[in-house]
Amino acid sequence: MTREEILAGIRTRFGEDIIDFFDKSPKRVYIEIRPEAIVRVGTYIFSDLGARFNTASGVDSRTTIEILYHFTLEDINLLISIRVKLDRSQPEIDSLTPCLEAANWVEREMHELLGIDFRGHPDLRRLLLPDQWPEGVYPLRQDYQEWDEEAVRDRGV
Amino acid sequence: MKETIIPIGPYHPLQEEPEFFTLTVEGERVVNIDVRVGYNHRGIEKLSEMKTFDQSTFVIERICGICSTSHPFAYTRALEDIISMEVPRRARYIRTIIAEGERIHSHLLWLGLAGHFLGYKTVYMWAWKLREEILDVMEMLSGNRNNYAMFKPGGVRRDIKAADLPVALGKLDSIIPTLEMLRKAVLDDPVLHARTQGIGVLSKQDAIDFSALGPTARASGVARDVRKDCPYGVYDEVEWDMIVTANGDVFDKLVVRIGEVFESVRIMKACLLNLPRGEIDAGIADIPPGEGIGHIEAPRGETFHYVRSDGTNRPVRHKVRAPTFMNLPTFKTTVKGATLSDATIILAAIDPCYCCTERMAVRDPEGRTLGDGYDLIRLSQEKTARIKRKMGNK
Numbered sequence: 001m002t003r004e005e006i007l008a009g010i011r012t013r014f015g016e017d018i019i020d021f022f023d024k025s026p027k028r029v030y031i032e033i034r035p036e037a038i039v040r041v042g043t044y045i046f047s048d049l050g051a052r053f054n055t056a057s058g059v060d061s062r063t064t065i066e067i068l069y070h071f072t073l074e075d076i077n078l079l080i081s082i083r084v085k086l087d088r089s090q091p092e093i094d095s096l097t098p099c100l101e102a103a104n105w106v107e108r109e110m111h112e113l114l115g116i117d118f119r120g121h122p123d124l125r126r127l128l129l130p131d132q133w134p135e136g137v138y139p140l141r142q143d144y145q146e147w148d149e150e151a152v153r154d155r156g157v
Numbered sequence: 158m159k160e161t162i163i164p165i166g167p168y169h170p171l172q173e174e175p176e177f178f179t180l181t182v183e184g185e186r187v188v189n190i191d192v193r194v195g196y197n198h199r200g201i202e203k204l205s206e207m208k209t210f211d212q213s214t215f216v217i218e219r220i221c222g223i224c225s226t227s228h229p230f231a232y233t234r235a236l237e238d239i240i241s242m243e244v245p246r247r248a249r250y251i252r253t254i255i256a257e258g259e260r261i262h263s264h265l266l267w268l269g270l271a272g273h274f275l276g277y278k279t280v281y282m283w284a285w286k287l288r289e290e291i292l293d294v295m296e297m298l299s300g301n302r303n304n305y306a307m308f309k310p311g312g313v314r315r316d317i318k319a320a321d322l323p324v325a326l327g328k329l330d331s332i333i334p335t336l337e338m339l340r341k342a343v344l345d346d347p348v349l350h351a352r353t354q355g356i357g358v359l360s361k362q363d364a365i366d367f368s369a370l371g372p373t374a375r376a377s378g379v380a381r382d383v384r385k386d387c388p389y390g391v392y393d394e395v396e397w398d399m400i401v402t403a404n405g406d407v408f409d410k411l412v413v414r415i416g417e418v419f420e421s422v423r424i425m426k427a428c429l430l431n432l433p434r435g436e437i438d439a440g441i442a443d444i445p446p447g448e449g450i451g452h453i454e455a456p457r458g459e460t461f462h463y464v465r466s467d468g469t470n471r472p473v474r475h476k477v478r479a480p481t482f483m484n485l486p487t488f489k490t491t492v493k494g495a496t497l498s499d500a501t502i503i504l505a506a507i508d509p510c511y512c513c514t515e516r517m518a519v520r521d522p523e524g525r526t527l528g529d530g531y532d533l534i535r536l537s538q539e540k541t542a543r544i545k546r547k548m549g550n551k
Contacts, residue, residue, distance in 0.1 A: 025241055026385065028450060053368045054452065055483075057463040057476035068463065070418065070450065074386040079450055102368035105486060106478070128195035139203055 005077050006049060013096070014041055020083075030068075032083040033092050041082055042096045042103075045071045051080070053102040058110040058143045065091040065114060069103075086116065095121035113140040159188050160188065163497070165504075167196045176485075178504065185496045197535035205475040210236060210310060210444055213472065217462075218304055220477065223266065226259045227455030228477065229308035231462040234389060234451030236310040239444055239466055245436040246391075248312035254428045255307050256453070257297060257421040262291045263456035264414045264421075267505075268343075271411065274501050275352055276538030285338050287332055294328050297321050312438030322429050329422055329429075336422075340415050351544045357491040357503030360405060367487045370458025370480045372413045373506075377405035383454040390453075395427040407506045443470065455480055462491035498536040 001009075009030065011018065014157075017037035022030040033041055045051045054070035069082040086093060095118035096103040107118045108127040115138040118124065137147055160181050167177035175196035181189035201220055204215045217228045230252060237244065244252075265288040272280030298317055299305040307313050343349060359369065364377040374381045380401045384392040400416035402409040410496045446468040454463045458480030465474040491501050 025238075028238065037486075053367075054459070054461050055478040056478070057474070059465060059474045059476075061473075070461070070463070072452075073389070074381060077387045079387070079452070081450070101366050101486070102483065105482060122468070126195070128198040130198075139200065144203075 001049075001076075003078055005076070006073065006076070010041075010045075011137065013044065015029040017041065027077055028079050028081070030081045030083055032085070035084040035086055038082070038084055039094050039096060039099065040126070042069060043079060043099045045082070046100055049073060050075075052078070053100060056103065056106045058114040058116060058140065060088075060114060060140060062088075062142050064088050065116060067093065067110065067116065092119060093117075094119050097121050112138075114138050115141065159183070169350060177302075177489075180492070180497070180500060182497060185498075186501055187492050187495050187497065188309075190492045192485055194485070202475055202477055206472055209470045210466075210472065213475065214308060214310070215306070217282070218306060219479070221479070222303055223263050224259060224455045224460070224479075225304045226256050226308070226459065227453060227460040228462070228479075230256060231451040231453045231455075231460045232464065232475075233308050233310045233531050234453060235449040235462040235464040236441070236444060236451070236466075238451055239447045239448030240441065240449075241466065242311075242439065242441075244312045244439055246433050246434040247316075248437045248439075249391050250428050250432050251307065251313045251317055251437065253392065253395075254317070254425055255295070255305055255313075256390065257425040257428070258291060258295045258298070259305075260421045260456045261418050261425070262295070264286050264418050265291065268339075271502065271505055272343075274505050274534060274537055275349070279347070280339070280343060283335070283342075284510075287335055290328055290332050294296075298325060309438065310444075312436070313440035316437050317432065322432065326426060328427055329426055333419075333422065336418060340419075343415065344412065347548055348541060348545050350408065352541055353411060353502065354404075354406055356407045356499050357495060358404065358406045358504055359487055359491050363487065363490050364405065366490070367490075368483050369487050370483050371454065371456070372410055372417065372485045373458065373487065375399070375401045376409035376413045378403045383452055383459050387452065390430060392424070395424050395431075397424050397427075405551070407502055410506045429437060444468075457481060458484060498540040499551040500535060501537040 009032065011021065014033065014037060017033045018031060019034060020032035024030060042134070046053055051071040051073045054072055056070065057068045059066040059068070064085040065088050067084050068085070071082070073080065084093060088146045091114070093116065095107055097107055098120055107121055107128060108124060110116045111118060111124050112126050112129050133146060138144065160183055163180040163182055165178040165180060167175045177193040177196065179191040180187050182525045201216060205216055208216055212230060214229050217232045218225050220228045240526050269281045269284035269288070272278070272284060298321060299307050299315065307315060347413065359373065359377045360376045364374045364379045369377070369379070370381070376462045378401060380399060382399050397420045400413045400420065402412050446466055448463070448465040450463050451457050460480060461478040463476040464472050467473045488504065492500055495503055510519045
């Protein structure tokens, strides 16, 4: 399938779920969808289109929590980023892990670093943060405050 | 049979990436594995948000000591994706040369350590001696043996001197015969076949499901390489082959990596011979608001960076995903069913920056240590010696 056919296919199949369609460059496409549709869209791109799951980037944009799920279609050199925007006070979304094993670790990572709850994830243990890290403190949120008064940290510039 | 839990890790002074494996074994057989990472989590993504775009290049370079070029390469490409620009041609050649030099020394480092784990000290010594030659070349070209600091948004920081080109080409030519000898010695050895063939098999379907990357995926028959699929640098201008094998066992991962060393030498030589004249830096003044993605093929697989800018001089968000993050979970399928003496080399086969296989402690219910530190490697080396005896060559 060509690039145009694939993108047209996504548009017709998920027309109602797509909020914004941004064709940035020949190699990059950003599609914003409703959060409820993520499992359908994700499995379609991964299984039916045969894409590779790169990773997901969680972003705190102060008003919402965004997740970008990045997929690469290797045959046509196209990187599709599926964007969802979640309620910042209680970010929740269905987990991709039950049908897409590759998303397992990155969802665990976003869960602890950004406080996103992935419904249906089989194993939401901590991945990176140490055991003594307090519950409910999410280091990648923009309003993160230093909690450990004894720690000596380089504050950067 | 009673299950025993064997913890491996988390720390070893030689490893730059501590990891903690919990192996559940029944007798000699591994029935389950759990991996815990994060011991080396330094919060670099957060740190990068506090630095300016130029400073971040240096922080990013220090994520890993071995693939110190991959991260700045992916990061600068993400910034260039925000601006939708391409760097000057000479800079692209220099970037490719540095990236391939890194791949050669990284693969040779792995080969040496794999030899060490299997009890082949000769392979270990030869591979690391060859690696020295490459590090010398890199030192001559960039000024550093590691952490080359060659990358900047928009180009490279330093030019390669014309006088250095013939010396570098001569060195690359001189390592080929030794490399060829090493390849023959490794790939024709019946004992090595017995130790690595059919061990730790990652099936093609599993490699796709886990989205495995780099040599780990290519050894399982998945023809996946960012250099071919989404060309960057000058990989679409020079001739080279992607090495893909079908079986997915440890031996095939060995074959892929050795083959890639030859291909990397080929790419590096072609770039050094055809280095064009011109600018090396496009001179980026500032980064406009927007988001960009850079992904490149590191020695272990695809390195992925996502950067968002709001028009200030610092990134709002900088997401880093290293290849081992995707390759590590494949242990769930490859280690299960293997024997303890094979677990060492299977864990090492994806090249996870060597995760502390030397810190095992098996304890009985009273807390007495039955086996300690170096036992796992010893087990693996004894098995090789046993096979050697059986085959009649000592």
